[in-house]
Amino acid sequence: MSGAGVREAITQAHHQEWARVVASLTRRFGDLDVAEEAAAEAFAAAVERWPADGVPPSPGAWLTTTANRKAIDRIRRENKRGGKQREAQLLHDGDPPGPAGAIGDDRLRLIFTCCHPALAMPTRVALTLRMVAGLTVPEIARAYLVPETTVGRRITRAKAKIKAARIPYRVPSAEDLPARVRGVLAVLFLVFNEGYLATGPGTEPVRPDLTAEAIRLTRLLRALMPDDGEVAGLLALMLLTEARRTARVSASGELVTLAGQDRGSWDAALIAEGHRLVRERLAARVAPGRYQILAAINAVHTSAHDMRDTDWPQVVALYDQLVRLDPSPIIALNRAVAVAELDGPEVALAAIDRLADKLAGYHAYHATRADLLRRLGRNQQSRAAYGKAIELAGNTAETAYLTRRRDQLG
Amino acid sequence: MQYLVSVIDDNAGLANPDEEAAIDVFNDRLKAEGHWVFAGGLGSPGAATVIDNRGEEALFSDGPFVETKEYLAGFWIIEAADLDVALKLAAEGSKACNRKIEVRPFL
Numbered sequence: 001m002s003g004a005g006v007r008e009a010i011t012q013a014h015h016q017e018w019a020r021v022v023a024s025l026t027r028r029f030g031d032l033d034v035a036e037e038a039a040a041e042a043f044a045a046a047v048e049r050w051p052a053d054g055v056p057p058s059p060g061a062w063l064t065t066t067a068n069r070k071a072i073d074r075i076r077r078e079n080k081r082g083g084k085q086r087e088a089q090l091l092h093d094g095d096p097p098g099p100a101g102a103i104g105d106d107r108l109r110l111i112f113t114c115c116h117p118a119l120a121m122p123t124r125v126a127l128t129l130r131m132v133a134g135l136t137v138p139e140i141a142r143a144y145l146v147p148e149t150t151v152g153r154r155i156t157r158a159k160a161k162i163k164a165a166r167i168p169y170r171v172p173s174a175e176d177l178p179a180r181v182r183g184v185l186a187v188l189f190l191v192f193n194e195g196y197l198a199t200g201p202g203t204e205p206v207r208p209d210l211t212a213e214a215i216r217l218t219r220l221l222r223a224l225m226p227d228d229g230e231v232a233g234l235l236a237l238m239l240l241t242e243a244r245r246t247a248r249v250s251a252s253g254e255l256v257t258l259a260g261q262d263r264g265s266w267d268a269a270l271i272a273e274g275h276r277l278v279r280e281r282l283a284a285r286v287a288p289g290r291y292q293i294l295a296a297i298n299a300v301h302t303s304a305h306d307m308r309d310t311d312w313p314q315v316v317a318l319y320d321q322l323v324r325l326d327p328s329p330i331i332a333l334n335r336a337v338a339v340a341e342l343d344g345p346e347v348a349l350a351a352i353d354r355l356a357d358k359l360a361g362y363h364a365y366h367a368t369r370a371d372l373l374r375r376l377g378r379n380q381q382s383r384a385a386y387g388k389a390i391e392l393a394g395n396t397a398e399t400a401y402l403t404r405r406r407d408q409l410g
Numbered sequence: 411m412q413y414l415v416s417v418i419d420d421n422a423g424l425a426n427p428d429e430e431a432a433i434d435v436f437n438d439r440l441k442a443e444g445h446w447v448f449a450g451g452l453g454s455p456g457a458a459t460v461i462d463n464r465g466e467e468a469l470f471s472d473g474p475f476v477e478t479k480e481y482l483a484g485f486w487i488i489e490a491a492d493l494d495v496a497l498k499l500a501a502e503g504s505k506a507c508n509r510k511i512e513v514r515p516f517l
Contacts, residue, residue: 116493117497118493118497164515164517165493165513165514165515166411166492166493166515167492167493167494168491168492168493168494170492170494172494176494
């Protein structure tokens with residue numbers, strides 16, 4: 001096999017096997033630290049050995065065996081060094097020997113442990129990206145524009161808390177499962193959104209590495225929990241959003257709104273997969289959660305040839321359904337955007353003006369207002385609203401778009 | 411595994427009769443299900459005295475070791491298999507005593 005072929009095999013094994021290796025080692029040795037380090041050593045050994053020895057017939061088995069050996073070596077070393085009380089450090093295994101099938105998959109335990117509600121949100125994100133997705137600390141630090149030491153500390157503290165407070169390595173009970181799944185999905189959606197709407201001056205407007213990781217993790221969760229409607233909904237939402245990623249930013253680095261996007265450049269395969277998932281959820285005839293409704297809205301958009309061809313009554317009806325589940329002002333703002341297409345900008349403007357005190361610090365509120373005022377010919381007010389939006393926007397492509405729109409007002 | 415479940419108060423004062431009754435029910439449940447180790451309510455921070463005997467003679471000073479708006483009003487020590495169990499019990503305890511609660515593991 002060529003050097004490039006081996007490298008490709010290692011990358012693929014990393015994507016497919018990292019979480020499995022970490023999860024099974026955590027289960028066996030009861031320690032996230034040992035599991036993480038041994039997994040990293042096993043992959044380092046693969047990088048060293050596979051080019052010379054060839055890629056083993058079963059890379060996953062090779063990596064698991066190697067990592068197990070590394071973990072045992074480390075534990076022996078530590079025991080010799082001072083007989084550390086390993087027993088006391090053991091991560092609590094909350095389950096009797098696992099049931100068969102997905103719910104018994106160690107990767108699911110790993111995900112629920114990393115996304116535990118007793119950990120702070122940025123910690124859950126960092127821990128999930130490290131332990132489940134297999135990103136390195138420098139990779140996570142780069143993705144979130146924070147110093148490596150910050151990410152490293154977050155992960156170290158999280159592992160210490162998991163041990164000391166005995167956060168269980170377990171899939172939550174059926175009774176707690178819906179709330180805990182929502183917590184996991186919130187982490188994955190946060191990763192996706194930071195990729196899709198990256199913040200910070202001088203950064204790339206879109207981080208395809210983060211959107212890709214979020215999709216990969218959500219696919220894994222979908223494989224492990226195929227009957228969960230919201231998992232399917234979030235995956236569909238991500239796929240239908242990702243499908244439009246390249247159309248969303250122009251060659252000059254400016255945001256392109258839905259109306260201006262070249263629909264021919266949308267990724268048809270991702271859209272087809274997203275639509276399949278949405279149809280599957282519709283057929284299930286179970287009241288949808290928020291991700292399923294958001295996915296359905298995106299399915300309507302991605303089914304239309306252009307803005308005029310879009311089934312706006314359907315979009316508004318879906319938003320109405322969403323508002324009933326989540327009466328947040330941001331949902332109301334997005335609903336108003338659809339209302340503008342259905343009932344005109346005047347009706348929409350009246351609706352969003354009612355959100356003024358709640359959303360005064362949110363750039364999208366001012367951007368939406370600016371656009372509606374522009375369509376109503378109220379240029380002076382529009383200019384002021386664009387100014388406010390530019391001030392608050394954190395995404396470079398959005399800022400470029402808003403600035404051009406403002407300057408075009410004449 | 412034991413956890414300290416601290417009741418955090420911000421001048422709500424002593425438990426009212428409804429809260430006391432709810433705490434009694436919760437305590438009975440802790441005992442019945444084997445989670446009970448110990449529990450107690452504390453006098454106000456104003457009744458505290460700080461002692462420092464690290465030097466040559468013991469120094470006594472009036473008041474709590476740190477003045478804060480929120481203070482420890484009482485606690486449970488519970489036995490629980492893991493944090494999920496402890497958090498669930500603490501959530502019920504918070505409801506019963508109508509106060510915020512902190513859960514912290516013993517070493």
